[in-house]
Structure formats: structure tokens, C-alpha cells
Amino acid sequence: MRDKLINLKINGKKYQITVKSNTLLLNLLRELGYTDPKYGCGIGECGACSVLLDGQLTLSCLTLAISCDNKEVITAAGLSEKDQLHPLAQSLIEHAAIQCGFCTPGMIIAGKSLLDKNPNPTEEDVRQYLRGNLCRCTGYAPIVEAVLDQARKSKS
């Protein structure tokens, strides 16, 4: 197994680290203390580990760290500033779209990715885009509502 030195930016902070060829991005992030991407299945079925990799919605449990050389990762923690919540995060709070919160970091990343691509989604669009992010607590309705409401607000 070959180790490789990679350059990686995580939530704005630069890292130069040696990773093994089989290290998963999810594990690397969590070892570095970015514990907001969660392990929910490890096989690409739940979306709890979602991050933005160079702006693209990515399942970090299916991504090898070695493939992220010279890339930028953004996690849910990186969306909100110290005292300023990301507007979608704010919307999720207002719509009571958080219960246990284990799906939440992945859900926010997926929601943001949708709004980046399509600032004007229909309810159908939101349902379709978020269907890979499982939530066992909320029944999804408040999450879908929060994303739609955020889209509406950023238009006005």
C-alpha cells in the first residue's frame, strides 16, 4: 500500500498530509476533527457523509482521500461562520427540520448543492434531489419545506 502526500483545503484551512491509498475521505475528515460528516452506512446509501468536493455533492464514504489532491472540501461546519449561520441552516431551524440531528450535516450539504445548481426548485425537484439523504426522524416534510422556503427567501 503506497502512501501519498496530498494537498487539501478543508473548510478554508490548508492541509498537507500523507494518506494511505485506501484511506477514505470520510475517515480522514473525521480523524482531523471534522466530525460533522457522519458514518451512516459506509456504502453510499444514506447521505450522512455528504460533503462538497470542489463544489460538487460527494459521498465522502465512497471517496478515496488520495483522489482529493489539490481539491477543496466543504462540510456542514464550514458553511456557517462563527456567529453567522448559513441561511439554509437557519431555515432548517425555523422549520423544525432537525430532530436527532444525525442526518442534518449531510442534509444541509445536499440542500445547498441543490440550491447552488437550481435556485428555483419545485417541491418535486427537492424531493428528487434529497432522496439519497435518509432521515429516520422527521418524515422529511419539514426539511423539504425549509429548502423551498430558503429558495423563496433568497429570491426576494
Place this chain on the structure above:
Amino acid sequence: MATYSDCLKGEGTFMFNVVSKKTPRLDAEAKVKGLEKFASDIALPGMLYAVVLRSPYPHAEILRIDTSEAEAMGAVCLTPDDVPDVLYNERGVSIPAKTYRDRRVLPRKARHYGEAIAAVAAESEELAWKALKALKVEYKVLPPVLDPIKAIEPESAQLYERVFFGEEEIAIKNNIACEREITVGDADKAIASSDFVVEEEYELPRVYHFQLETKSAVCNPEPDGSLTIWCTTQSIHNVRILIGSIFGIPLSKVNVKKIPVGGSFGSSIQMNSIIPICAALALKAHRPVKLVSSREEDMYDHCKYPSRIRLRVGVNKDMSIQGVEAEVLVDIGAHQIQAYPLLGSMAGWLVSLYKWKNIKYRSRAIYTNKVPACAMQGYGNPQMNFAVESHVDLICEKCGFDPIEFRLKNHVGIGDEFWGQGPTVRSIIKSCGLEESLKTGSELINWKERGHPINKTGRYRRGIGLARGFHTSSAGAPGPAEVIDYSGATVKVNEDGSVDVLTAVMDLGGGTWDAIAKIVAEVLGLPLEKVSLSPVDTRTTVYDVCTHASRGVFAGGGAAYKAAQEVKRKILEVSSVFLQEHPENLELVFDPKRNDAVIRPKGVPFKSMTLGEVARNAMVTGLGSIAATVSFRQKTCPPSFVTNFVEVEVDTFTGIVKLLRAVCIADCGTPINPDGVKGQLIGSLARYGGYALCEETEYSEQGRLKCEGFITDNKIFTTEEMPFLNNIVVHFTNTYEPTGPLGAKGIGEAAGNSVASAIANAVYNAIGIRFTRLPITPEKVLEALRGKEA
């Protein structure tokens, strides 16, 4: 979706300042930022990583485990020889005399595929996996017992010879784990002389909890000989007591931290099987150890109780029920976690639904070589509800009764006795919103327009269905019962008038902690932001049994209410010194202008002190801290009533059933967190929509899960299976529970119990086929449609 102005009509609600108001979750910011630390997020310096060896056979004796190679790699190994020879039950809710014990930290015989039989810990996860592969196990493979009906035949293999019931060692015969019978009156005679007799058998599947966080633990042996534990649990005190008693550690030296849980739905009422494994490794290694289950391992750890329920009901022409005979068979899998109280509780759910007059209830729990079953949101109630609410529709169809009239005539309601947790936990119902629910719900869904299945044709056929249910709030009772149910809280006033609350009650995601903070704020006349829940552990809190049985708000909040009342009394006492008034002439109220709690002589608003001023004066004058700790048991177990109306669409070409519309009506007394109640109702639509339509963990003939750990092959609801936003309506009935804290009852489990029943009834209304076995998958729909045509 219904807005709050629509659904919060309750008259009582305007009398509160904080309670029943919509407030953002206290932990919301930490959660959206991903900063909340769950068990699997805990990392300690010098920590070892543990992985578990799981049985590749459903039934096999473990003859030998050779750890030499793994140990040579530097791993710490744990085999059945390394754990205390103690048989325990992982759930500390029933009194010891009514608890079956059949489990060892690591067993000498594997009783289901995927059961933990050994474990290793090493410096890295990778090394741990390598060491695990190097373990050599010799098995004696035994024939598996997979079918609960065949399990009781004499030629079937036996899972157990002996187990403990209380302190008594008892023999297990024919894999029958336990049995319960309950008789009221003479059901056989009453049914025989009824005008109509309706009989049917129902079957409910084995489904997996699929809480998003897999079971995890971190254990740290401390220099003073104590053990600190961070783990997924619904009861930190249960983990403390069990770890202490299994490993012989004084309870003052086991410290379990209260941390958030990533969903649970009943799967962590018991101490999860990996926790003592992690503890044993940490004690052996003298190092902190972390153990995180994979999703597949988690699927092999727990599931809902699958049940077969046969009902025979006698009814007269005037719609009055004469008697019921019920036979219940539960396939509990490889261990008895709480089957005995389950059988009692299922009897309770049955008797508390309708006035049967005469009851003959017989129930059996059977051991099989499958994943051990445990409570899952409803504890036997969704199973019983599906049988009874399907059966009620069947009776109405056969006898020509109106389903709403029939329910109104026969339901158990105000003034009747309710069994909250089996025959020993009973109380009289004092609040009930069922009548209002049926009326409002039928209007909201357009019940009268639902039509009859024989008139429905074409590829897509729609149907409307209804079911009503309830669940207990806690297992409170006036006297001693089979079940332990008490809670505790400490409330203390800080020197600036802010307040800390210390409670061991867990929040499984439903918002219990917010409810507790709001109850305390309301009693003390404080704005919510002045009340904080302290980060605590088992060392700093008094006992709470568990967040289960929908008791978080009712019993946990009830204890906080008591403690706040006690603190209020003390505040008035201390204030009397400064205000020169008798405490009885003083009042503690919320002052909206100052947005603070003030103490003043009754009717003399200008002569007042804020709580902060009182606390500060008490400090300066040496009067001391104002605080109280209580341990409190509720004396009642009031049911919350929930009614579900749904509309489905059946595609008769593909067999796919879609949930189009849902009206959820809840009577939970005062909704302390209206958002939380709504969250329970809508979340339950997804979970029990899945129960009705797609979820089941099927087994291969080799005793393995057919889904092999994949969620996709054991599908749960996603965004796309839910009704659209405008088609979900939530309504709260106008009730107030006199025995609950500020009028509240528990909603957690009630929210789900009747959802699947309503869906099945709606499917019948669409295509005229009654499904008696869940889930109603497309294959089953197509098969039934073909059968109907033939």
C-alpha cells in the same frame, strides 16, 4: 402543511408564556453546524479501536478461539473466557423478579447469525481488522431454528436449556421463552351467543429500527479506578447499573455521560450489546477503547417484535361488542430482551382500545435463531393496533356498520380504565380527544366522499382509510407494579437569576430536553433563554429509568416540574426576607416588560424584585443557594389518543401503493413543544408508512439477513414516498391532562401506532382487498389482484 394558527386552537394554550409556544430547539445551532458530539465523535488520546467477530452461523457452539496470532500482532483480544460468567438482561425496566436473564457479554454458543462472539482492540482500525481476521474459531454447527411455528415441535433444536427468571433458574421447553394469559369474564360463551362472529389472523413483519446512528461506545478507565462511558443509550443509569453489576465495579465508579443520540426508536432502551464488550476491552487493555458498529452489524443487533395475532370477536346487531378472543405469537429471536412485559403490554393495548366486555387473551413468545427483537416505537401497540383496527373495519364491512359510529360507540374513553404497561400498570382516563379527532379528521379528509371499492375502476384507484390508536404516557401507577418508573431532576438558581436543570432523561431527538427546559421556565416565570440544561452524567444526576414508554415529557418533565415547584417555594421564602412580606402573600410571575421572573406582593406590582436580584441578595447575605433535587414517580399513565386518516392510490398495473394524503390528529394534552409534537406525527408517517408498505428484514434459509446490510434491499421511506407538503395536515385536539406537567401527555409512540392500520384500511377502500399481512408490497398487491380476478 397546516400552520400553527390552524392547529393550535386549544383554549389552555394562551395561559402559558413559554410552554406550547413555537421555539427553536436548544440544540439546533450545534446540530446544524455539525458540532454536536455523538458517541462515535468522541476521540480520546491513546485510544484503541475495537472491532467485533460475529458468528457466521445462526446456531453454533464456540469450541475454541485461538487468539495467539492476533495477539502477536499487538491486539488485545476478548473471548468468552475473558468476560465475567454472568447472565444478565440488558434492559433495566422490569423489576428483577419479573426479568428473564439469558445473555452473557460474549456467549459460549452463538444463537443468531451476526452475534458477537469475540472482539479485538488495536492501535488503528486497520490493525484491528487484520487481527480480527487472524482469530481462529472452532465451531460446532447446530441446526438452526428459524420458523416460530416449527420451533415448538419436539424435534426442533433448542436455543436454551436453562435461563434465569428473577433469581430462579428455570428450564426452557420447546423454545417457548414465556407465556401470558389474561381472562376477563367468559369470552367463549359471550362470543357464541353474539349475533355476528368475525375471525381473522394478522401478521406483522420483523423490521429494523434504522436509527441513523449505529450503536457506538467509548470507554475510558480512569486513574481512580473508575470507568467513564460515552455510548448510544436511552438510559445512562441502566448502563451504569449493568456495567457495575456485570464487572463488579461499585456504582459510584461507573460514570456514563449524557450525550445526544442519533435516533433510537426503542433500540437503546436496553444496554446495546457492544457496550459491555467495549468496557471489557478497556478494562483488559487499561486504555480507552472505541467501538463503532457498522450498519450491517447494527442490523444484526436489534429489530421490532414480529407478531401473529388471531382475533375472534362477537358483536351484536346494535353494534355492541360482546367479547374477544385473541391469540398472540411473537418470534423474539435469540434473546429475551423484554418479551414477558411485551406480552402483558400487548394485552393492555388490546383491552384499552375497545370495551370488549369479555376477554380471553393467550400469548406466547418463541425463541428462534434470528436477530433479537426489542421495543420499537409502540412496543407491541402498532402490531395490536393493526390487527384490531383492521378487524374493526372488517366487522363494519361484514355487519353493515358505519366505521366511525362503531368506534364512537365502543371505544375506551374518559372514566374508563387504561392499561399503560400490562395488567399491573392501570389508571383511569381523565382526558380524551378521540371524539373530536374522529369528527375533525373526517371533515379534513372528506370521509363521506370516499366511495366504495366495487365502484372503483381503472388503473389507478384511490382509497381513504382511518384508524385510531393511543399510547401510554409512562408506566406510572398508584402502587408497586412489574415495571420501574420514576425520574428525577435538580433545579438550581444561579446568582444572576438564570437557572440550571440537571436531569438524566435522554433526548432521542424528539425534543424532550426542550420540553423540560420549557416546563421549568414556565413554573419559574422565566424566559426560555434563562434556563439551561447542564451537561451531566450518572454521577451528577439522580436516577431516571429510561426515555421510553413516551415518558420523557410526562415523567421526566413531571420530575422537573416538581423540582421547579420546590424551587419556587424556596424563592418565595427567601424573597420574603427582602420584601418584608409573608411568603404566602408573595407571587412569582413572568414580567413581560422586563422579560424576567419577578417576585412581588400579590396585587402590588410596583414593589417587586427580579429573580436575579433575589438570588444575588441571597448570596450577599449568606442565605445560600436556592436549589432542589427531587425523585418523582407519576401515579398515572394517561393515554394520548391519535387518529390517522389517509388517502392512498393503488396502481393496479404495478401494484405500487402511494401515500397521497395524511391527516394526523393528536390529543397529547398541552403540546409543550408544538413543533416537537408535529415532528413526531410526521416522522411517524414515514416510519409507519414504511412498516405498512415496504419494510421487512427477511432471512435466508441459512439464517442470514437477505439484505446483507444494504438499506436499499430493506427499503425505508425517502423524501419521494412522503405525501406532498400541502397534503399533510396536523391538528391538535383541545385537551388538558390534569395529572401531567402543565397538562401534557406523551406523544412519541402514540404518533405512530395507527398509521399502518389506516393505510391498510385505505388500500381496502381502493381495491376491495384486505391485506392481513404487512408490508403491502407491490408483489403482494399484484398477486392479490390476480387472485381476485380468478
